[in-house]
Amino acid sequence: MRHAEREEHFHVDHMGSAADLVTATGARVLAGAADAPAVSGTAPEPPPVLSAAEAPLLEQVRSGMAEAGTPPLKHVRVDVELxxxxxxxxxxxxxxxxxxxxxxxxxxxxxxxxxxxxxxxxxxxxxxxxxxxxxxxxxxxxxxxxxxxxxxxxxxxxxxxxxxxxxxxxxxxxxxxxxxxxxxxxx
Structure with a gap:
């Protein structure tokens, strides 16, 4: 049986549940080669360069995630570097x-x-x-x-x-x- 695949980059809204999905389903994690170190936790996530319009939006997103009790990011091994x-x-x-x-x-x-x-x-x-x-x-x-x-x-x-x-x-x-x-x- 073929395992599910999950393509990721390192932002919490995309890889936040990847480690749990791998544990639950055996899914393979695919990520762009240059993002693989951040997904796996072997390199830091580069910060975004925000415009004036983006800064309040990012603060709103972060606030909402904190209010929702979003758990800390779990890094996960990348199986395939794209x-x-x-x-x-x-x-x-x-x-x-x-x-x-x-x-x-x-x-x-x-x-x-x-x-x-x-x-x-x-x-x-x-x-x-x-x-x-x-x-x-x-x-x-x-x-x-x-x-x-x-x-x-x-x-x-x-x-x-x-x-x-x-x-x-x-x-x-x-x-x-x-x-x-x-x-x-x-x-």
Missing amino acids: RDGDVLDGWPEPAHVLHVPGHTPGSTALHLPAAGVLFTGDLIGTGPDGGRVVLGPFNVDREAAVASFRRLAALPGVDTLCVPHGIPVRTGAASALAAATPETDWL
């Missing part, structure tokens, strides 16, 4: 790994070209109505994040955009990506 050009089998079609640094040094996106589906990771989010595509906040390198955003926006045939924060774009994702202005988001 690199640009890797292909993940076992999906309905091969999932192509794209290294899209900026949100974190090892941020990755997964592209299923035949289906026209793109999983963006935290690099990209959507507004409350799901129609506006934006650069995700809390990036460690804003310039790299914008360049990575533009790389994803240039992918051919993307119709569906799956984002971890916001509402998925179910049709017309290429147009939404083309209309986006990541250079001015969060300023």
Whole structure:
């Protein structure tokens, strides 16, 4: 039987339960190669470089997590370090790994070209109505994040955009990506 896989980067909202899931299910942990040391706890997490608009949002997120009693982050061993050009089998079609640094040094996106589906990771989010595509906040390198955003926006045939924060774009994702202005988001 094949174990479940969980793709991670080192922020608590994405890897906070990874260690418990590994214990409960035997899942394998996949992470961008440059994020693997922070996920496993062998290197410190680089802090985000915050814009004036992001600072109060991050404080609100941290406050909410403290009020909710979010437990401390548990680091977990990374089983597979993902690199640009890797292909993940076992999906309905091969999932192509794209290294899209900026949100974190090892941020990755997964592209299923035949289906026209793109999983963006935290690099990209959507507004409350799901129609506006934006650069995700809390990036460690804003310039790299914008360049990575533009790389994803240039992918051919993307119709569906799956984002971890916001509402998925179910049709017309290429147009939404083309209309986006990541250079001015969060300023």
